[in-house]
Structures are given as C-alpha cells and as structure tokens.
Amino acid sequence: MQVLKFGGTSVASAENIGKSCAIALKALEQGPVVVVVSALGGTTDALINAGRTAAKGTGAYQGILQQLEQRHLKAAQELQLPPASLGTATALIMDAFVELHRLCDGVAALRELSNRTLDRLMSYGELLSSQLVELHFHSLWPDTIWADARQLIRTNSRFGNGEVDVVATQKLVRDFQAQHPGDLWVVPGFIAADAHGTVTTLGRGGSDYTAALLAAALGADKLEIWTDVSGMMTADPRLVRSARPIARISYQEAMELSHFGAKVLYPPTIQPVMQRGIPLWIKNTFAPDDHGTLVEVSPPRTAAVVQGISSIGNLTLLNLEGSGMVGIPGFSKRLFAALARERINVVLITQSSSEHSICVGVNAPDAALAQVAVDEEFAHEIAAGRIEPLRPEQDLAIVALVGENMKDHPGISGKLFGALGQNGVNIRAIAQGASEKNISTVIRAADVRKAINVLHEAFFEATVKQVNLFILGPGNVGSKLLEQLARQQQHLLEKLGLQVRVVAIASSQHCLVNDEGLDLTAWPEALAAAPAQTLAEFTQLIIGRNLRNSIFVDVTANPAAAGIYADLLAKSVAVVACNKVAASSEYALYARLKNLSKEFNASYLFETNVGAALPIIGTLNDLTRSGDVVRRMEAVLSGTLNFVFNNYDGTRPFADVVRQAQAEGYTEPDPRLDLSGSDVARKILILAREAGEVMEMADIEIETFLPPACLEGDVEAFYTQMAAHEAHFRGLYEAATAAGKRLKFVARYAEGCAAVGLQAVAPGHDLYDLRGKDNVVLFNTDRYVDQPLVVKGAGAGAEVTASGVFADIVRAARL
Ligand SMILES: NC(=O)C1=CN([C@@H]2O[C@H](COP(=O)(O)OP(=O)(O)OC[C@H]3O[C@@H](n4cnc5c(N)ncnc54)[C@H](OP(=O)(O)O)[C@@H]3O)[C@@H](O)[C@H]2O)C=CC1
Numbered sequence: 001m002q003v004l005k006f007g008g009t010s011v012a013s014a015e016n017i018g019k020s021c022a023i024a025l026k027a028l029e030q031g032p033v034v035v036v037v038s039a040l041g042g043t044t045d046a047l048i049n050a051g052r053t054a055a056k057g058t059g060a061y062q063g064i065l066q067q068l069e070q071r072h073l074k075a076a077q078e079l080q081l082p083p084a085s086l087g088t089a090t091a092l093i094m095d096a097f098v099e100l101h102r103l104c105d106g107v108a109a110l111r112e113l114s115n116r117t118l119d120r121l122m123s124y125g126e127l128l129s130s131q132l133v134e135l136h137f138h139s140l141w142p143d144t145i146w147a148d149a150r151q152l153i154r155t156n157s158r159f160g161n162g163e164v165d166v167v168a169t170q171k172l173v174r175d176f177q178a179q180h181p182g183d184l185w186v187v188p189g190f191i192a193a194d195a196h197g198t199v200t201t202l203g204r205g206g207s208d209y210t211a212a213l214l215a216a217a218l219g220a221d222k223l224e225i226w227t228d229v230s231g232m233m234t235a236d237p238r239l240v241r242s243a244r245p246i247a248r249i250s251y252q253e254a255m256e257l258s259h260f261g262a263k264v265l266y267p268p269t270i271q272p273v274m275q276r277g278i279p280l281w282i283k284n285t286f287a288p289d290d291h292g293t294l295v296e297v298s299p300p301r302t303a304a305v306v307q308g309i310s311s312i313g314n315l316t317l318l319n320l321e322g323s324g325m326v327g328i329p330g331f332s333k334r335l336f337a338a339l340a341r342e343r344i345n346v347v348l349i350t351q352s353s354s355e356h357s358i359c360v361g362v363n364a365p366d367a368a369l370a371q372v373a374v375d376e377e378f379a380h381e382i383a384a385g386r387i388e389p390l391r392p393e394q395d396l397a398i399v400a401l402v403g404e405n406m407k408d409h410p411g412i413s414g415k416l417f418g419a420l421g422q423n424g425v426n427i428r429a430i431a432q433g434a435s436e437k438n439i440s441t442v443i444r445a446a447d448v449r450k451a452i453n454v455l456h457e458a459f460f461e462a463t464v465k466q467v468n469l470f471i472l473g474p475g476n477v478g479s480k481l482l483e484q485l486a487r488q489q490q491h492l493l494e495k496l497g498l499q500v501r502v503v504a505i506a507s508s509q510h511c512l513v514n515d516e517g518l519d520l521t522a523w524p525e526a527l528a529a530a531p532a533q534t535l536a537e538f539t540q541l542i543i544g545r546n547l548r549n550s551i552f553v554d555v556t557a558n559p560a561a562a563g564i565y566a567d568l569l570a571k572s573v574a575v576v577a578c579n580k581v582a583a584s585s586e587y588a589l590y591a592r593l594k595n596l597s598k599e600f601n602a603s604y605l606f607e608t609n610v611g612a613a614l615p616i617i618g619t620l621n622d623l624t625r626s627g628d629v630v631r632r633m634e635a636v637l638s639g640t641l642n643f644v645f646n647n648y649d650g651t652r653p654f655a656d657v658v659r660q661a662q663a664e665g666y667t668e669p670d671p672r673l674d675l676s677g678s679d680v681a682r683k684i685l686i687l688a689r690e691a692g693e694v695m696e697m698a699d700i701e702i703e704t705f706l707p708p709a710c711l712e713g714d715v716e717a718f719y720t721q722m723a724a725h726e727a728h729f730r731g732l733y734e735a736a737t738a739a740g741k742r743l744k745f746v747a748r749y750a751e752g753c754a755a756v757g758l759q760a761v762a763p764g765h766d767l768y769d770l771r772g773k774d775n776v777v778l779f780n781t782d783r784y785v786d787q788p789l790v791v792k793g794a795g796a797g798a799e800v801t802a803s804g805v806f807a808d809i810v811r812a813a814r815l
Pocket residue numbers: 472473474475476477478506507508509510535555556557558560561578579580608609612639665666667668669795796797798801
C-alpha cells in the first residue's frame with residue numbers, strides 16, 4: 001500500500017490534475033494506492049474570505065462564491081470526463097455551492113462566523129476537489145473509490161484545529177479497508193469529523209497530516225507528498241537563490257525544519273509515519289523525475305553537518321527579569337502556566353545560569369495577551385520591586401541551524417556566531433537543547449534575509465562567497481578599478497570563490513544602483529543618466545540594503561566621504577579607501593575608525609594611502625604585530641615629486657613637467673597637495689601612526705620648496721606662478737647637479753618626530769637611484785638594524801593604485 005498526497009497546486013487545474021493522475025497510475029503498477037488531495041489551489045483562502053465577508057453583513061460573498069463555482073465547473077469541463085461523469089460532477093458542484101450560499105446567508109444574517117461554521121465552509125474545498133479527481137481517475141482506472149475522510153479521521157470538537165483521536169481513526173480506517181478492498185482510493189485531505197459526525201479540520205496544511213494518518217493506519221510501504229518544489233530545501237528558496245533540495249534527511253531533522261518554516265511539510269505529518277518507520281518522500285508533481293527528499297529513520301551520513309537553515313518571522317521576545325527570581329523555585333512554572341492558561345504557544349525559551357531572567361519567544365499576535373497574563377501572575381512581585389514588568393521586544397525572527405550531526409561537531413556555533421557577527425547581525429537570544437539538533441538564534445526581522453544567506457554560504461557553499469561593493473568616486477583610479485573588477489570577475493569566482501558584485505557606483509553628480517550587481521561593461525553611460533544622491537543618502541542606501549559582505553570603496557579625495565566611514569563600520573560594512581583624508585585627519589578619528597573596525601568585525605583598509613599598491617602599510621603592520629619596533633623610517637613617498645625631479649633638467653619649464661605628472665595620473669586631483677609637500681606629510685603621518693605613534697598633522701615639519709606665491713589662488717594660478725618662478729626651480733636643479741647630487745623629496749621619521757622636505761642626495765645614498773615615479777621606504781627596526789628593510793616600486797598612477805584598492809577589497813572579502 002502506498003499513500004500519495006497531492007497539494008493545492010498539484011490539483012489547481014485540469015492540466016495539473018492530469019499530471020497528478022499520471023503519477024498515481026504509475027504508482028499503481030507497484031500495488032494499491034491511496035490518493036489524498038488538497039482543495040484546488042487558492043480555494044480554502046477564497047472560502048475563508050467568503051465567510052469573513054459574509055460575517056461583515058455585506059453581500060460581496062456572493063461574487064466570491066460565484067467565481068469559485070465557475071472555477072470548479074471549468075475544471076470539470078476541462079477534465080474531459082465521460083458525459084455521465086461530467087453530469088455527476090456538475091451536479092455535485094452546483095449542489096455544493098447551493099449549500100455554501102445557504103451557509104454564508106446564515107453567517108451574513110447573524111454577522112457571526114464561528115470556527116464550527118468556518119470548518120464546514122472550508123470542508124467544501126477538499127470535498128469537491130477529491131470528488132472531481134475521483135471521477136477523473138475512475139474513467140482511467142475503474143477500480144477507484146471515493147473515501148469520505150469524515151468517516152475515517154476522528155477528532156475532538158475543537159473546531160479550526162481538531163485534535164486527532166489516533167486509536168479511533170486507526171480502527172475506522174482499518175474497518176473501511178476491510179469493507180472496500182479496492183486498488184485506488186481518493187480521499188479529501190484536511191477534513192475530519194468529531195464523534196457526533198460534525199465536520200472538523202486539521203489546521204492549515206492538514207492534508208499532509210491526513211495522508212500520514214492513513215499511511216500509519218494502513219501500515220503503508222511509503223508516503224509521498226507531491227508538491228510544487230523538488231523536496232525540502234537547505235533554506236527558503238525565496239530568500240536564498242542557491243538553496244538546494246536535501247536528498248535524505250532523518251525524521252527528527254525534517255520535524256525541526258518543518259517547525260521552523262520549511263513550508264513543504266505540515267509539522268504534525270511526521271509523527272505518525274515516524275512511529276511506524278514509514279519512509280516519507282517529498283516530490284515535485286511538475287518534475288517527477290527529480291530525486292526529491294526522502295525522510296527516513298537513519299539516512300546515510302554525509303559530510304553535511306548542517307542539513308538546513310530555517311526561520312520563523314513575526315516573533316516577540318518576552319523577558320521576565322529580576323533579582324527576586326534567583327534561587328527561588330517555581331518562577332518558571334508560574335510563567336509557563338500563565339501563558340498556557342491563555343493558550344499561548346511558546347516558540348523558544350532561554351534562561352541564563354544566573355537565573356536572573358527567563359526569556360521566551362511567542363508569536364507576535366500573542367504578545368499583548370501574554371504580557372497582560374504574565375504581569376498579572378507576578379503582580380505581587382512586581383509591586384514589591386522583586387521582578388520587572390515584562391518587557392516585550394518586537395520585530396524579531398528566529399533563524400535556526402538544523403542537523404543531527406551537529407552534536408558531535410565542535411565549532412558549529414562558533415562558525416554560526418562568527419558569520420553573523422562579521423555581517424553586523426546582532427543575536428538577541430540563543431537556544432540550543434542538549435540534543436543539539438537545532439541551534440536557534442533570535443535576530444532582528446530586518447536581518448533575516450542577510451543572516452540566512454550568510455549562513456547558507458558558510459555551511460553549504462564553502463566554495464562561493466558573495467561580496468557586495470559600493471563604489472564612491474569613478475574618477476581616474478575608480479574607473480581603472482571598475483575595469484579591473486570587470487576583467488577579473490571570473491578569476492575571482494574560480495580561484496578565490498568570491499562572487500564580487502558592484503551594487504552601486506556614485507560620483508558627485510550621479511548614483512547608479514542595481515541590487516543584482518551592475519553590468520561593468522556599460523556603467524559609464526548608465527551612470528551619466530542616473531540621478532544624483534547626497535553622501536547621506538548613499539550611506540543610507542548601503543545600510544538600508546543590508547546586504548551580506550558589504551564593502552564601501554572610497555576612491556574620492558573628498559573630506560566629506562571620510563565622514564561616513566564611522567557609520568558604515570558601526571553597521572559592519574567594511575571600508576576600503578585610497579582617500580587619505582580619514583587616516584591623516586585628527587588622531588581621534590583615526591583611532592575611532594580603527595576601534596570600530598575591531599568592535600564590529602569590519603575591515604578598514606587603506607594600503608594605497610602610502611605608496612599606491614606597494615605593500616608598505618602591510619609590511620609595517622606585519623613588523624609591529626610580530627613584536628618588532630620601528631625606530632626610523634626614511635622614504636620617498638611622492639610619485640609626483642619623484643617623477644618631476646627625475647624629469648626636470650631645465651630644458652623645459654618646471655610647470656610643464658608638473659602638468660605631465662598630472663596628465664599621467666600621478667598627482668592628487670589637486671596637484672598643489674603634492675607640490676606643497678602636504679601629501680607626503682600625510683603619508684609619513686599615517687606610517688608613524690601605524691607604527692604606534694600618537695601624532696597629529698601639526699606635528700609634522702613641512703619644508704616646502706615652492707615659492708609662497710605658487711600656493712596663492714587656484715590651480716591655474718598655481719601653474720602660472722610656477723612658470724613665473726622658473727628661475728627658482730632651475731636654481732635648485734643646478735645647485736644639486738653641480739654638487740653631483742640628485743633632488744629627492746624625502747620624508748623622515750625617528751623617535752616620535754617626523755619631517756618632510758627637499759634634499760640633494762649624493763651617489764651611493766639609498767635614495768639616489770630611485771627612478772621614474774617610484775617610491776621607497778627604508779624601515780630601521782629592532783630587527784633590521786644594520787640594513788634597513790626596503791619596500792620599493794611604482795608609487796603612483798591610476799592603474800597601480802586601482803590594483804592596490806582591488807587587493808584591499810579581496811582582503812576585506814576574505815576576512
Ligand atoms: N593617482 C594616484 O596615483 C593615487 C591616488 N590615490 C588617491 O585616489 C583618490 C582618487 O584619485 P583620482 O582618481 O585621481 O581622483 P579623480 O578626481 O580622478 O576622481 C575622484 C572621483 O571622486 C568623485 N567625487 C568627488 N567628490 C565626491 C562626492 N562628494 N561624492 C561622490 N563622488 C565624489 C569624483 O566625481 P565627480 O567627477 O563627479 O566630481 C570623481 O569621480 C585620491 O584620494 C588620491 O589621493 C591614492 C594613491 C595613489
């Protein structure tokens with residue numbers, strides 16, 4: 001004997017009924033079959049709607065019923081039944097709707113819809129669908145009978161959610177079997193009757209339960225639940241795109257997952273088949289060849305420790321707290337008794353070992369009633385100040401990991417907390433029983449999508465991690481970065497398992513957004529047509545999207561952009577910046593950002609602030625982290641100035657060489673920062689801070705070689721004044737050359753002091769041979785005493801800088 005249950009979508013139309021029928025006929029090749037059917041998809045909701053509309057006293061329910069009747073008549077027509085069967089079907093439908101109209105008229109007259117009447121109304125959905133299906137089967141398999149579930153499933157008289165009398169039900173089913181030994185039964189799901197024969201229902205989704213009760217009573221070889229997905233999934237596919245079906249799972253795990261929102265199975269379904277050890281399949285009517293999920297006693301153990309991730313929304317936490325609870329027995333009993341008296345279901349319980357508080361999760365609609373009930377129960381203690389009035393916390397949800405293997409596996413909860421923490425998901429409460437089949441976390445409802453995706457990636461997709469970039473400043477460096485990202489997307493996916501998506505690009509005039517990731521080959525045109533956004537709006541866009549593994553990339557030189565880092569880090573959004581403003585602004589901000597980065601587990605990386613893509617800050621960090629102490633640094637840190645002094649020989653104006661440096665992309669957007677020495681000063685300041693020094697910009701001695709007039713006015717005036725002072729620059733050059741030396745703009749740090757300035761260096765000096773736009777840093781430390789540790793190479797240029805930003809992005813993504 002096999003029991004096959006077809007859900008609402010599987011019988012929603014004549015075409016779908018045909019598919020379900022084909023599945024049942026195939027099963028008949030292996031032996032007798034019991035088919036349990038739900039109502040035609042959407043019917044139960046429509047019947048409830050009709051009843052509730054009638055209860056308001058309006059006549060609108062008539063329209064709802066007429067539509068529903070037409071739908072059933074159309075399905076009967078389309079089933080292409082033999083004429084006699086079609087006549088029977090039409091009569092059944094019309095009679096049923098006469099009765100439904102009569103019931104709703106009564107509800108409208110009384111303006112009252114009791115659970116008992118609602119059960120009666122709803123029962124017509126399954127009664128009609130099962131009779132239509134039976135007529136269709138009958139035409140293909142004459143040995144088919146319709147079995148009325150009201151005569152098979154016995155419940156108490158709790159209308160709306162009847163409690164099944166299992167012993168009576170088993171007897172009724174076996175007696176029926178003895179009298180009707182046919183090959184194929186068709187049974188309406190969801191409906192039952194109490195001892196007086198009054199119709200009851202088994203709760204929404206109860207058709208699964210009907211099928212399980214029949215399977216258990218008949219000692220079936222298997223139960224198959226046919227639905228519109230290919231099995232139980234590792235997570236809700238509406239929230240997690242990469243969710244996949246679970247091939248085999250234990251009853252216990254399936255029970256945990258179905259309780260926690262895996263809607264493919266009505267939770268009570270498992271108990272009856274588990275008791276009898278009947279294998280339960282979840283299969284897809286629309287893809288019958290897919291494997292589906294097999295729920296069984298002990299599935300073969302795979303490497304998967306976690307089987308699925310599930311969630312329940314709409315949760316409220318109630319926290320009973322107070323010093324008067326500690327060490328006194330009976331508090332929890334009274335708390336749960338108060339909730340039970342109001343028939344409030346407790347979804348989750350936690351209590352810390354200090355016994356100072358007990359925290360329970362309830363469905364949000366029950367929270368107000370729960371609060372009154374508990375506050376009343378403890379009114380005496382609250383008045384005496386021994387207990388606080390109950391504190392409800394709303395807009396929460398549970399996200400749970402499910403898997404029997406978790407119990408033998410250390411580190412699962414560590415991984416869970418780490419993954420959530422890194423993405424700024426705050427855990428409000430935790431529950432895990434000693435059986436360790438389920439680890440439940442309570443989080444903000446707004447974080448559910450992000451949390452489930454983060455966990456799915458951590459536990460099911462070790463190979464791919466999605467990273468979401470928000471890029472500010474698609475200028476010289478920014479546009480090169482976007483080119484490099486576009487070129488390397490496949491490489492990142494294949495070699496590093498990173499699926500890098502650029503979600504937004506913003507300039508000062510436009511902001512382009514696509515939650516699915518922008519097309520990186522066509523962004524310039526799209527950006528030019530996109531609307532503007534302020535920095536505050538851009539910040540909100542990043543925070544509001546609440547995407548996992550979010551990284552803000554600042555490729556501007558804008559001081560205001562540096563002002564948003566703190567807000568982002570505090571939301572666990574990583575920050576990668578080649579903008580030097582934040583790291584070189586007042587020490588308090590630099591320190592705050594560093595602390596926020598630690599506190600919220602979000603990277604704050606700015607390697608390109610010094611020497612473009614050269615590993616200067618990284619090297620310094622490695623030295624200090626491993627206990628070395630930096631005593632002295634000597635460096636050339638301006639690509640622009642090194643280029644200018646390497647290329648200026650008096651044969652063409654100094655200002656022209658500076659213009660060339662700007663055209664080649666070495667200067668700051670405002671080249672006066674380079675020529676004045678300020679840019680080098682910020683770099684040595686950043687290095688000194690990274691070496692552990694508490695320093696401000698004002699502590700750096702800047703010896704400028706520019707005549708003061710060059711720094712008056714705007715950038716064009718700057719170029720004009722440099723041209724006017726050509727003799728000054730030639731003089732500097734000639735004096736150095738005459739002494740056999742070269743000009744280098746040098747930064748120095750030693751014993752808490754730092755200075756920058758132009759210097760003529762002699763052959764043999766470490767800085768003498770520094771070519772082109774190169775930078776160099778010489779670190780003298782406790783370990784590098786005789787010879788400095790040297791980092792040297794190209795120190796400016798859009799392409800190399802972009803590659804340094806890219807490397808920081810990858811570092812942040814792999815954290
Ligand atoms: N060039 C190099 O070798 C190196 C550069 N850097 C750093 O890289 C950064 C960028 O330099 P570069 O690409 O040459 O500069 P660009 O001037 O070419 O680009 C700056 C970008 O920032 C945008 N921007 C400015 N203000 C805002 C704002 N308020 N909101 C949104 N976008 C804004 C600009 O947009 P719009 O055009 O609309 O104003 C532009 O797209 C600088 O901080 C520089 O110090 C670091 C290391 C080396």
